[in-house]
Amino acid sequence: xxxxxxKVVSKIDPSIGIVSGLVLLLVIAGFFVSDRFGTTQNLxxxxxxxxxxxxxxxxxxxxxLTGGIDLSIGGIISLTSCLTSGVINxxxxxxxxxxxxxxxxxxxxxxxxxxxxxxxxxxxxxxTLGMSMVLQGVTLMYTLxxxxxxxxxxxxxxxxxxxxxxxxxxxxxxxxIAMWAFLKxxxxxxxxxxxxxxxxxxxxxxxxxxxxxxxxxxxxxxFATLTGLYLVSRMGIGDPRIGGYYMLSSITPVVVGGTILAxxxxxVIGTLIGVYLIIVLRNLLNFMDxxxxxQWIIEGVIIIVAVSFYVERKKV
Amino acid sequence: xxxTVLQVKSVTKHFPGVVALNQVDFNNYAGExxxxxxxxxxGKSTLIKVIAGAYQPxxxxxxxxxxxxxxxxxxxxxxxxxxxxxxxxxxFPDLTVAENIFMGNEPLKAFRLIDYPKMIKESDELLSxxxxxxxxxxxxxxxxxxxxxxxxxxxxxxNQTKLFILxxxxxxxxxxxxxxxxxxxxxxxxxxxxxxxxxxxxGEIFQIADRVTVLKDxxxxxxxxxxxxxxxxxxxxxxxRDLEDIYPPKGGEAGGEALSIKSLSVxxxxxxxxxxxxQGEILGLAGLVGSRRTELxxxxxxxxxxxxxxxxxxxxxxSATNPQASIRSGLGFLTEDRKNEGLVLGQSIEANITMPIxxxxxxxxxxxxxREKNFCQQEMDKYAxxxxxxxxxxxxxxxxxxxxxxxxxxxxxxxxxxILxxxxRGVDVGAKVEIxxxxxxxxxxxxxxxxxxxxxxxxxxxxxxxVVMKEGRLAxxxxxxxxxxxxxxxxxxxxxxxxxxx
Numbered sequence: 058x059x060x061x062x063x064k065v066v067s068k069i070d071p072s073i074g075i076v077s078g079l080v081l082l083l084v085i086a087g088f089f090v091s092d093r094f095g096t097t098q099n100l101x102x103x104x105x106x107x108x109x110x111x112x113x114x115x116x117x118x119x120x121x122l123t124g125g126i127d128l129s130i131g132g133i134i135s136l137t138s139c140l141t142s143g144v145i146n147x148x149x150x151x152x153x154x155x156x157x158x159x160x161x162x163x164x165x166x167x168x169x170x171x172x173x174x175x176x177x178x179x180x181x182x183x184x185t186l187g188m189s190m191v192l193q194g195v196t197l198m199y200t201l202x203x204x205x206x207x208x209x210x211x212x213x214x215x216x217x218x219x220x221x222x223x224x225x226x227x228x229x230x231x232x233x234i235a236m237w238a239f240l241k242x243x244x245x246x247x248x249x250x251x252x253x254x255x256x257x258x259x260x261x262x263x264x265x266x267x268x269x270x271x272x273x274x275x276x277x278x279x280f281a282t283l284t285g286l287y288l289v290s291r292m293g294i295g296d297p298r299i300g301g302y303y304m305l306s307s308i309t310p311v312v313v314g315g316t317i318l319a320x321x322x323x324x325v326i327g328t329l330i331g332v333y334l335i336i337v338l339r340n341l342l343n344f345m346d347x348x349x350x351x352q353w354i355i356e357g358v359i360i361i362v363a364v365s366f367y368v369e370r371k372k373v
Numbered sequence: 374x375x376x377t378v379l380q381v382k383s384v385t386k387h388f389p390g391v392v393a394l395n396q397v398d399f400n401n402y403a404g405e406x407x408x409x410x411x412x413x414x415x416g417k418s419t420l421i422k423v424i425a426g427a428y429q430p431x432x433x434x435x436x437x438x439x440x441x442x443x444x445x446x447x448x449x450x451x452x453x454x455x456x457x458x459x460x461x462x463x464x465f466p467d468l469t470v471a472e473n474i475f476m477g478n479e480p481l482k483a484f485r486l487i488d489y490p491k492m493i494k495e496s497d498e499l500l501s502x503x504x505x506x507x508x509x510x511x512x513x514x515x516x517x518x519x520x521x522x523x524x525x526x527x528x529x530x531x532n533q534t535k536l537f538i539l540x541x542x543x544x545x546x547x548x549x550x551x552x553x554x555x556x557x558x559x560x561x562x563x564x565x566x567x568x569x570x571x572x573x574x575x576g577e578i579f580q581i582a583d584r585v586t587v588l589k590d591x592x593x594x595x596x597x598x599x600x601x602x603x604x605x606x607x608x609x610x611x612x613x614r615d616l617e618d619i620y621p622p623k624g625g626e627a628g629g630e631a632l633s634i635k636s637l638s639v640x641x642x643x644x645x646x647x648x649x650x651x652q653g654e655i656l657g658l659a660g661l662v663g664s665r666r667t668e669l670x671x672x673x674x675x676x677x678x679x680x681x682x683x684x685x686x687x688x689x690x691x692s693a694t695n696p697q698a699s700i701r702s703g704l705g706f707l708t709e710d711r712k713n714e715g716l717v718l719g720q721s722i723e724a725n726i727t728m729p730i731x732x733x734x735x736x737x738x739x740x741x742x743x744r745e746k747n748f749c750q751q752e753m754d755k756y757a758x759x760x761x762x763x764x765x766x767x768x769x770x771x772x773x774x775x776x777x778x779x780x781x782x783x784x785x786x787x788x789x790x791x792i793l794x795x796x797x798r799g800v801d802v803g804a805k806v807e808i809x810x811x812x813x814x815x816x817x818x819x820x821x822x823x824x825x826x827x828x829x830x831x832x833x834x835x836x837x838x839x840v841v842m843k844e845g846r847l848a849x850x851x852x853x854x855x856x857x858x859x860x861x862x863x864x865x866x867x868x869x870x871x872x873x874x875x
Binding site: 242243244245247248250251254255257258259260261262263264265321322 | 674676695696697699700701706708713714715716717718719720724728729731732735738739740742782786
């Protein structure tokens with residue numbers, strides 16, 4: 058191994074090593090479990106399945122890096138997906154104004170989360186839990202069933218391909234890379250880590266901590282809305298209950314990817330690999346004909362075991 | 374000779390990169406007050422934590438009450454009869470005095486219900502035995518610091534304590550209250566209880582202790598009979614060098630007015646404080662714990678709201694309501710609690726140095742890493758920060774090096790006035806000397822420095838002028854030859870009421 062390579066390796070967080078290793082292990086296991094695992098079709102399948110979880114977890118990562126948490130992601134996804142297909146209702150001419158409006162709405166909800174947390178001083182868990190309930194209620198008042206319809210052209214978002222390559226999974230990866238660069242290179246990115254690492258020290262260093270907090274919840278609202286729009290495309294219609302899954306599942310890849318709940322440590326690359334870990338695992342269990350109940354159990358065990366590896370043991 | 378209650382035999386304790394205790398021997402007799410002294414970082418806290426079972430020693434043994442003991446937790450040592458009274462009390466503020474005294478040890482009646490009348494009666498007896506007038510039904514949060522200390526002691530007595538360990542018990546109380554404490558300790562002593570007494574105030578050690586043990590850099594220097602040693606010898610044993618070698622020479626010309634404070638109030642905390650500070654001057658801000666020196670600094674820095682009065686920086690009125698505005702107008706503030714208010718421990722030296730001034734290294738809000746790295750390398754050389762590179766995380770640094778990172782940050786970020794709150798807390802003597810030199814050099818380069826410190830020796834050794842605060846107000850000002858530990862304490866503790874029964 059060359060020195061330069063060693064240096065690069067030494068800089069990679071061990072948690073990313075562990076979670077990458079787990080993904081690799083699952084992929085190898087996949088080839089033994091089924092002939093169909095290694096097919097291009099299945100690979101594309103895995104990539105497509107990772108998009109919605111990836112987008113939702115992206116926002117969650119930013120929030121958790123500041124030491125917060127956003128439980129309203131699911132509510133935002135449900136509401137925005139229903140509003141989109143419900144209001145458009147098959148009318149292509151409404152598509153772009155409605156989508157723009159829905160994006161603004163998601164951003165506004167995220168910003169409201171942030172402002173409430175900062176102004177009221179209430180813990181993010183409480184604020185976003187409350188917000189999630191409010192949003193779920195509003196969504197169910199609006200519709201109890203999948204509402205309206207999307208124009209066929211919106212299918213392109215989920216199923217569009219460029220030279221045979223599905224665009225959405227690619228875009229998701231590009232978003233992760235862009236956010237990685239943002240966190241690393243931008244001042245605001247650095248401030249996110251500073252606030253998560255030690256909010257009081259950040260404040261006393263003249264960092265506008267409140268703005269940083271409002272920013273991450275706003276960004277989280279934006280990414281949750283993207284998730285909603287993607288899901289509408291994938292299914293052709295919104296669903297008032299679809300978000301529920303993402304409320305907690307968006308946290309899994311973040312923590313499995315090495316971002317610590319207390320904030321200040323971690324990053325989006327770990328989350329991306331964490332997303333693939335979850336999706337490949339599910340794919341594999343499907344091939345093994347294991348029911349979803351077992352999938353939940355195995356996922357739960359993996360979270361606890363994986364994260365237990367990252368815990369810095371208190372040295373006494 | 375009295376019975377030996379505690380015997381510590383060549384105990385060693387390592388932490389990553391440091392030997393906190395190196396084969397230390399220590400013993401305590403029944404009915405003895407044994408003082409434990411040493412500079413910050415000498416190993417006093419580590420030693421008491423080992424004795425109390427909060428740390429497990431890597432080598433050596435502890436014999437308590439004639440038996441070799443290996444404690445896995447402080448709980449076990451408490452059961453065995455060791456009470457540690459830390460500066461941060463281990464009391465429940467919303468429970469009553471009686472409930473606190475009997476916590477975990479409540480007298481019970483039928484159905485395992487608490488026998489309150491009995492508990493209150495016994496609390497009363499226990500307290501009056503020590504001549505302390507505290508109502509057992511009062512809530513602990515309504516008591517003064519000194520009263521809370523008495524509750525801690527009563528709690529220890531209630532638990533059949535054989536060995537009390539008091540960690541700087543007089544740091545937060547007035548002289549009169551301290552006298553009361555000494556009388557109570559004499560009562561304990563007469564009852565055959567053994568006491569380990571940690572203090573920075575050497576005067577009181579000679580007043581109350583039978584023996585004194587000096588630790589330095591984790592090593593045992595020696596144990597002396599207090600009758601057989603004088604104060605100056607003790608200090609040189611603690612420090613390992615003469616006082617003249619510690620503090621850089623004072624002097625230097627003070628320039629124009631850098632900071633002037635007029636009738637400043639910060640809520641109910643700080644009331645009507647006025648003083649001024651000149652360029653090139655080191656002004657000490659002294660006072661007891663709770664005299665609101667830190668709150669005054671937070672008021673100036675915009676991190677607590679100023680409710681009345683005003684201040685000028687370099688002749689210009691400042692109306693800062695948040696830290697970033699204060700930094701812009703030229704103020705830097707090195708906070709007292711570097712781990713919670715200063716550093717982001719999980720991040721690199723570089724990120725920590727440039728935190729308030731990241732804008733200087735950013736083009737269009739993107740950070741220019743190369744420039745940042747070069748700058749930080751220079752700073753690390755300038756302040757002799759010992760680390761492999763600027764990418765090292767600050768939680769891997771020693772206290773002294775962490776403090777130097779903060780100096781680098783704030784000297785760079787401030788524009789003329791630097792507030793230093795306990796800048797040498799928790800650093801070893803070597804680093805202290807370096808920091809004192811840094812502070813003096815900064816003053817000589819024209820910076821105006823407000824030095825908040827609870828270590829009187831440091832205030833006396835470093836400051837050109839001293840203002841003393843007491844309970845949020847200015848108690849007085851001392852210059853040149855007037856500055857001494859006694860004169861500062863006198864101002865800091867003037868007229869406080871006492872709580873002893875007549």
